[in-house]
Each structure stands twice: as C-alpha cells, then as structure tokens.
Amino acid sequence: MNRNVSRIFAALFGILAIALPLFAGDYPLQVARNIMLYMALAITWDMLLRSGQISFGIAGLFGVGAYAAILGVIRAGMPAWFSIIFAAIFSGVVAFAIGFLILRLRAMYFSIVTLALGEIFRIIIHNLHDFTGGPEGVVMQQGVIFGGSAGKLYWLTLAGLAVAIAASYWFEKSKIHFALTAIRNNEISAKSSGVNIFRWLLLAFVVTSAIQGLLGGIFVQSYGFATPDTVFSADFTLLPLAMALLGGVYSTRGPIFGAILLGLVSEWLKLKIPYGHLVVYGIIIIIVILFMPQGLKQLVRQPANKTDRRSA
Amino acid sequence: MVVKRRTAIIAAMSIAATIALILWKPTVLIYGLQAAGLYAAVAIPMGLVLGIVHIVNLSHGEFMMVAAYAAYSACKALGMDPLLAIIPTAIVTAIFGWVIFQLTIRRALKGPELNQLILTFGLAIAFTQTINLIFTSQTYKIPLDYVSASMDIGDITFGTWSFVFVAVAIVYTYGLQFFLTKTTTGKAALAVGQNPRGAAIVGIDVYRTYGLVFALAMALVGAMGALFLTKSAIFPGVGTPFTMKSFCLIAMAGVGNIPGILGASVLLGVAENFLRAFRPTRDWAEIVFFVLIIVVIVGRSLKGRKS
Numbered sequence: 037m038n039r040n041v042s043r044i045f046a047a048l049f050g051i052l053a054i055a056l057p058l059f060a061g062d063y064p065l066q067v068a069r070n071i072m073l074y075m076a077l078a079i080t081w082d083m084l085l086r087s088g089q090i091s092f093g094i095a096g097l098f099g100v101g102a103y104a105a106i107l108g109v110i111r112a113g114m115p116a117w118f119s120i121i122f123a124a125i126f127s128g129v130v131a132f133a134i135g136f137l138i139l140r141l142r143a144m145y146f147s148i149v150t151l152a153l154g155e156i157f158r159i160i161i162h163n164l165h166d167f168t169g170g171p172e173g174v175v176m177q178q179g180v181i182f183g184g185s186a187g188k189l190y191w192l193t194l195a196g197l198a199v200a201i202a203a204s205y206w207f208e209k210s211k212i213h214f215a216l217t218a219i220r221n222n223e224i225s226a227k228s229s230g231v232n233i234f235r236w237l238l239l240a241f242v243v244t245s246a247i248q249g250l251l252g253g254i255f256v257q258s259y260g261f262a263t264p265d266t267v268f269s270a271d272f273t274l275l276p277l278a279m280a281l282l283g284g285v286y287s288t289r290g291p292i293f294g295a296i297l298l299g300l301v302s303e304w305l306k307l308k309i310p311y312g313h314l315v316v317y318g319i320i321i322i323i324v325i326l327f328m329p330q331g332l333k334q335l336v337r338q339p340a341n342k343t344d345r346r347s348a
Numbered sequence: 349m350v351v352k353r354r355t356a357i358i359a360a361m362s363i364a365a366t367i368a369l370i371l372w373k374p375t376v377l378i379y380g381l382q383a384a385g386l387y388a389a390v391a392i393p394m395g396l397v398l399g400i401v402h403i404v405n406l407s408h409g410e411f412m413m414v415a416a417y418a419a420y421s422a423c424k425a426l427g428m429d430p431l432l433a434i435i436p437t438a439i440v441t442a443i444f445g446w447v448i449f450q451l452t453i454r455r456a457l458k459g460p461e462l463n464q465l466i467l468t469f470g471l472a473i474a475f476t477q478t479i480n481l482i483f484t485s486q487t488y489k490i491p492l493d494y495v496s497a498s499m500d501i502g503d504i505t506f507g508t509w510s511f512v513f514v515a516v517a518i519v520y521t522y523g524l525q526f527f528l529t530k531t532t533t534g535k536a537a538l539a540v541g542q543n544p545r546g547a548a549i550v551g552i553d554v555y556r557t558y559g560l561v562f563a564l565a566m567a568l569v570g571a572m573g574a575l576f577l578t579k580s581a582i583f584p585g586v587g588t589p590f591t592m593k594s595f596c597l598i599a600m601a602g603v604g605n606i607p608g609i610l611g612a613s614v615l616l617g618v619a620e621n622f623l624r625a626f627r628p629t630r631d632w633a634e635i636v637f638f639v640l641i642i643v644v645i646v647g648r649s650l651k652g653r654k655s
Contacts, residue, residue, distance in 0.1 A: 138646065141646070141649050143462065143465075144404045145599075145645050145649070147462075148404075148641065149641070149646070151592065152592065152596075152638040153642065155638045156635060156642075159634050159638070163631045163632060314473065314477045315474055317470075317473055318472070318473030318476075321466060321467070321473065322452060322471060322474060325456060325459075325467045325470065326452060326455050326456065326467070329463065
C-alpha cells in the first residue's frame with residue numbers, strides 16, 4: 037500500500053519533471069537544470085559512499101569529462117552528442133587507470149588522494165596551453181548544443197540525471213548492493229565471505245566516474261565554454277556532498293530530496309547575499325554530521341528505519 | 349642494518365644534491381628553505397593534533413586564515429605592527445579553537461573517522477565563507493618596510509625576511525619536543541596519544557587533554573597567521589592550500605614524527621623552487637606536492653602490503 041503510494045508520487049513527479057519546459061519560463065528552467073546537475077553528482081557520490089569510500093574528487097572527474105567533451109568537438113571534430121558519450125567513456129577510462137593505484141587506499145588516505153588527483157587534473161589542463169587553452173579556457177565556435185534552446189537543454193540534463201538515478205537503482209537492487217554494503221560494514225568479513233573487494237570497488241569507482249564525466253560533458257555542451265576554474269570549481273565537490281548528507285546517505289532518495297531542498301534554498305540565498313552564501317553548505321554539513329547522521333531521511337521515515345537496517 | 353644503510357644512502361644523496369644546488373642555483377636552495385620553513389611551521393601543529401587527538405583537521409589552514417584576518421583587523425583598528433599582534437592572535441585563536449573543539453569536533457571523536465573528515469571539511473567551508481561574507485573576496489595586505497630586507501652574497505641577492513619562518517619552524521619543533529617529553533601536561537598528552545584508554549585508567553582526563561592539545565595547536569597556527577600577514581596578502585582561500593600541504597608533509601614524515609616534518613618540508617620547498625627556477629617548468633611547480641602526496645601515500649600502502 038505504502039509502496040504503491042510512493043510509486044504513484046514518483047511517477048507524478050517524473051511526469052512533472054519531463055513536462056516542465058512546456059509551461060515554465062527560462063529562469064525556472066535554468067534553476068532546475070542546476071539542481072538536476074548537482075543532484076546527479078550527489079547520487080554518484082553517494083553510490084561510491086555505499087562502499088565506505090569518501091571521494092573528494094567529484095570536481096576532478098567532472099572537469100575531466102567536461103574538457104574531454106569540448107576538446108573532442110574542437111580538436112577532433114566530434115558531433116556534439118557524441119562528445120558527451122566520449123566524455124563519459126574518457127572519465128571512465130581515467131578512473132579505471134587510477135583506480136588500480138588508489139582503490140587499495142582506505143579512509144582518509146583515499147579521500148585526500150582523490151582531492152589531490154582533482155587538483156592534478158586542474159593543473160595539467162591549466163598548463164597545457166596549446167592543447168587546452170590554458171587558464172583562459174576554450175570556447176566552442178559552433179556554439180551551444182541544440183542552438184541553446186532552454187527546453188532541449190533541460191531535457192538533456194534530465195537525461196543525465198536519469199542515467200545517474202538508473203545506475204543508482206541498479207546498484208541498489210542488484211547484488212552490487214550486498215557487495216558494497218558488506219565492504220562498508222566489515223571488510224575482513226566481506227573478504228572471508230568471498231567478496232572480491234577490489235573488483236567491486238573498481239566497478240563502483242568506474243561507473244560513478246563515468247557518470248560524473250557524462251555530466252561534465254553535458255555541462256560544457258550546454259554552456260559552450262570551459263575554463264579550469266569553472267569546470268574544476270570546488271562547488272562541484274562541495275554542493276553534492278552537502279546535498280547527499282542533508283537528504284540522507286546510502287540511498288537514491290536521500291540525495292534527490294537533499295538536492296531539491298538545498299538547491300532551492302541556495303538559489304534564494306544567492307539573491308539575498310551574493311557573497312558567501314556557500315556558508316550555508318558548511319553549516320549544514322556540520323549540523324548534519326553532529327545531530328542527524330542519517331540526514332532528513334531519518335526524520336521523514338522514522339518507522340521504516342528497522343527494515344532499512346535489516347536490508348542494509 | 350638494512351635501514352641504517354638506506355638512511356646513509358639517503359643522507360649521502362641529499363648532501364650531494366645540496367652541494368650541487370649551492371654551486372649551480374643557490375637561490376633555489378635559499379628560497380626553498382624559506383618556503384620549507386613556512387610549510388613546516390604550519391604543518392607541525394597539524395601533526396600535533398593528528399598525533400595526539402587522532403583527527404585529520406581539514407580546517408587547519410582555515411584556522412590560520414581566520415587568525416590572519418583577526419590580526420589584520422586588530423592591526424588596522426589599533427594601527428599596530430603585525431609582529432606585536434602575534435601573541436594576542438595566538439591567544440584568541442587558541443580560545444576560538446578550544447570553543448570549536450568543544451562544540452563540534454569533540455562530539456565526532458567517537459564516531460567513524462569519515463565523519464570527522466567531513467565535519468572538519470564543513471568547518472573549513474564555514475570559515476572560508478564566513479570570512480568571504482564579512483570581508484568579501486578582496487585581498488588585504490599590510491605594507492611593511494622590514495619585509496623587503498635583502499642581502500647580497502657574491503653576485504646573488506635574496507630576501508632575508510622569510511628566514512623568520514625557518515626560525516619559527518625550528519622553535520616549534522624543539523619547543524614541542526620539550527613540552528611533550530619534559531612537562532607533566534606534555535607527558536600526559538603523549539600518553540593520551542599513544543593509548544587513550546590506558547591514559548584514562550591511570551587518571552588522565554582524556555577529553556581535557558584533547559581540548560588542551562587542540563587549543564595549543566591552534567595557538568601555534570594563530571601565531572603563524574599573524575606572522576604570515578607580514579609577508580603575504582590575505583584572502584578567504586589563502587589557508588586552503590596549507591591544509592593539503594600540511595597533510596602531505598605529515599604523511600611523508602609519518603604520523604607522530606614531528607622532526608620528520610622539517611625534513612619533508614625541505615624536500616617539498618626545494619623541489620617546488622627548483623621547478624620555479626626554469627621558465628618552461630615554472631607553471632608546473634604547483635603540481636609537485638600533489639604528485640608527491642600521491643606517491644607517498646600510494647608508496648606507503650604498497651610497502652605496507654608487502655610486509
């Protein structure tokens with residue numbers, strides 16, 4: 037019964053999301069696009085978190101994808117739609133290669149190394165002036181995909197979000213869920229039960245990185261330019277993290293709720309205080325960690341907690 | 349025996365490299381040492397916190413930034429020299445750090461390590477953005493005459509003021525060494541760092557010690573914040589690289605090895621300035637420490653798996 041109600045809500049919400057461009061103006065569409073982008077990043081961050089690994093390198097792989105897409109168009113003459121797929125593949129391959137090195141690391145060492153890798157990508161792109169345009173970045177001559185039509189760009193971002201949500205549900209419903217949860221709860225017992233830890237972590241890392249790259253590609257195609265400071269901005273690490281934490285981690289729904297709530301609040305705050313509205317994100321992270329480690333999910337779904345724990 | 353031989357080889361190689369540098373590019377060595385002093389002086393308090401309280405404080409550099417802004421405000425309001433503000437800033441930052449510790453970090457100490465990491469990350473953002481809110485992202489600098497003091501040896505000229513950082517780093521290292529091994533409070537702190545439960549059993553108030561150590565570390569960082577103001581312009585993001593650099597140096601030296609931080613920072617400082625000395629590689633100097641941090645951490649994990 038309860039499940040049916042929530043399914044109906046999800047379906048209604050989905051239809052609303054798809055139909056939004058038919059009646060909303062450019063400004064709401066722009067806000068919705070931003071929220072969806074961060075939401076998708078929050079979901080990918082959470083997908084890796086389900087294995088117990090905290091990545092601070094979302095911005096790094098996002099930026100790699102963004103540059104792969106724009107350079108694919110400018111230097112290799114790819115069609116715009118293909119460059120987005122290329123961005124996903126490129127980020128996935130990069131993640132596959134670095135995964136062999138860094139997925140043996142745990143806890144703070146993994147987090148710090150992902151942060152450092154993001155910076156390395158930024159500096160490399162910043163310094164390869166001839167190929168990447170250096171600090172001034174690159175601009176696409178033929179302009180934005182779909183001629184900049186707000187509705188179509190919205191649907192493109194929505195498609196990126198759909199990929200993230202689908203992947204997240206795949207992670208939740210298949211046996212990947214059990215593998216990742218086992219690794220998170222107790223690595224030694226997971227190993228002794230025959231879970232190939234490294235393989236599952238590599239899978240999770242490559243899939244999440246590929247989606248982050250895909251989103252980078254979508255981002256750069258819908259704005260038509262890339263500079264190291266915009267696509268490697270710390271916001272792309274920070275905001276998704278705060279959103280997922282606020283909504284509640286280890287689920288698909290948590291980051292979605294968190295992103296909608298924080299996205300709308302920060303949009304409103306941006307108009308009120310142009311400087312330093314990001315302080316809200318810092319404070320939210322602190323409060324959530326201290327007082328409600330399970331996020332808003334904890335407040336909304338108190339009775340359902342027991343079943344959650346059993347399946348977790 | 350094997351370890352000894354390896355140490356001897358490393359020592360011989362570094363002496364040879366130093367001599368080669370002195371003959372070839374003396375400024376690389378001088379500026380490298382000055383940078384190393386700054387890095388080490390900021391990293392040592394973080395090493396103290398990591399070694400005893402066992403948290404990676406990702407808001408470490410931000411504490412220094414906040415201290416620098418506090419010193420700047422005091423200097424502007426009272427028209428005094430940043431050097432005079434060192435002691436007051438240290439005291440204020442220590443109190444501020446103690447309050448933050450009691451309000452936030454203390455509550456997360458029992459939780460998983462990842463919570464502490466995210467918590468201090470949140471603190472870092474909150475500090476940077478609060479400063480951004482109050483002072484905006486404009487840079488501030490106090491012009492001082494003595495900072496541009498320089499010296500000539502033979503045909504090279506270099507600034508001497510930054511050697512003050514080297515002095516501070518050395519004072520911090522040996523001061524802490526003295527504090528941890530000779531004073532009662534220091535010995536208690538060391539005991540808590542080695543085994544909190546054992547320390548609690550013999551009657552040490554563990555959480556009080558954590559608070560004290562954190563406040564002490566913040567006092568040292570606060571003093572550095574005021575000193576940093578003499579040399580550099582400040583802006584909200586000025587402390588962020590220092591968090592990463594400090595962690596890198598501690599990871600290189602090994603947690604709990606405070607004198608090792610000095611050596612690691614010399615390596616980092618000289619390597620950065622070496623790249624900066626040549627035009628084609630100048631822009632790549634920034635990348636050195638990110639590469640170094642990955643090499644060190646991954647290298648350690650590979651070595652750990654073998655043994």
